[in-house]
Amino acid sequence: MKIKFLTVKKKALYLIVPCILSVCAICAACFSALPAAMPNPLHTVVIDAGHGGIDGGVVGSTGVKESDINLKMSKILESELNSRNFNAVMTRKTEAALNNIKRLDMQARKKIIVDAHPDAVISLHVNRFSDSSRRGVQVFYDDTGIGKDFAQAMQSYLNENINAVYGNRSDYEAIGGDLYITKCAKVPSIIIECGFISNREDERLLLSEDYCKDLCRRIGEVLSSSFGD
Ligand SMILES: [Zn+2]
Numbered sequence: 001m002k003i004k005f006l007t008v009k010k011k012a013l014y015l016i017v018p019c020i021l022s023v024c025a026i027c028a029a030c031f032s033a034l035p036a037a038m039p040n041p042l043h044t045v046v047i048d049a050g051h052g053g054i055d056g057g058v059v060g061s062t063g064v065k066e067s068d069i070n071l072k073m074s075k076i077l078e079s080e081l082n083s084r085n086f087n088a089v090m091t092r093k094t095e096a097a098l099n100n101i102k103r104l105d106m107q108a109r110k111k112i113i114v115d116a117h118p119d120a121v122i123s124l125h126v127n128r129f130s131d132s133s134r135r136g137v138q139v140f141y142d143d144t145g146i147g148k149d150f151a152q153a154m155q156s157y158l159n160e161n162i163n164a165v166y167g168n169r170s171d172y173e174a175i176g177g178d179l180y181i182t183k184c185a186k187v188p189s190i191i192i193e194c195g196f197i198s199n200r201e202d203e204r205l206l207l208s209e210d211y212c213k214d215l216c217r218r219i220g221e222v223l224s225s226s227f228g229d
Helices: 066-083 103-116 148-163 200-206 211-225
Strands: 046-047 085-088 119-128 138-142 175-177 187-197
Touching: 046 066, 046 103, 046 148, 066 085, 066 119, 066 187, 066 211, 085 119, 119 175, 138 148, 148 187, 148 211, 187 200
Parallel strands: 046 085, 046 119, 119 187, 138 175
Antiparallel strands: 138 187
């Protein structure tokens, strides 16, 4: 499948305050041999499940914590990427944080990223906004780094295949910022806010296995298109 790089329509750029800015800013391989028939080299993607432990992130009307959604989504994405012959490295695999002190937790995540020598970093989060009508998936990148093109490609594809499909949600453009987790390695590194927990319908989707699998499949398609030969 062909990903339309840099064909993001110039629609309204929503200046929102995502969880990564309101909450996360403060918190913020082994290679197995490829089958002979696989022509592509094995690429490594670090999957970072945002928050964890005492830092639950944002909370939905049902009481569900962002950290739990992020972990569930990360495990689904791990399976998706493994099925695509990526080497998926997780920063956390349990509900616990890597350290109870936020600064040390983030440093531990950075060490995992650096040690993995990844080709890309995907940090998964859930968004919250004061306007409960705001919906959809948004992608963020380090505006001083090299992740912009990858972020734009991801956002454009998710606009078309996720945001437009689930309730005709908004088209967004990828948004640059000063975001710790996207600065840990000099490779395309993005944060994907998987939906707005402040919107009831988005919250329902985030709790739905089908939505999570569909979103992760689409993320996997962009990664395969970007890193496949
Ligand atoms: Zn978050």
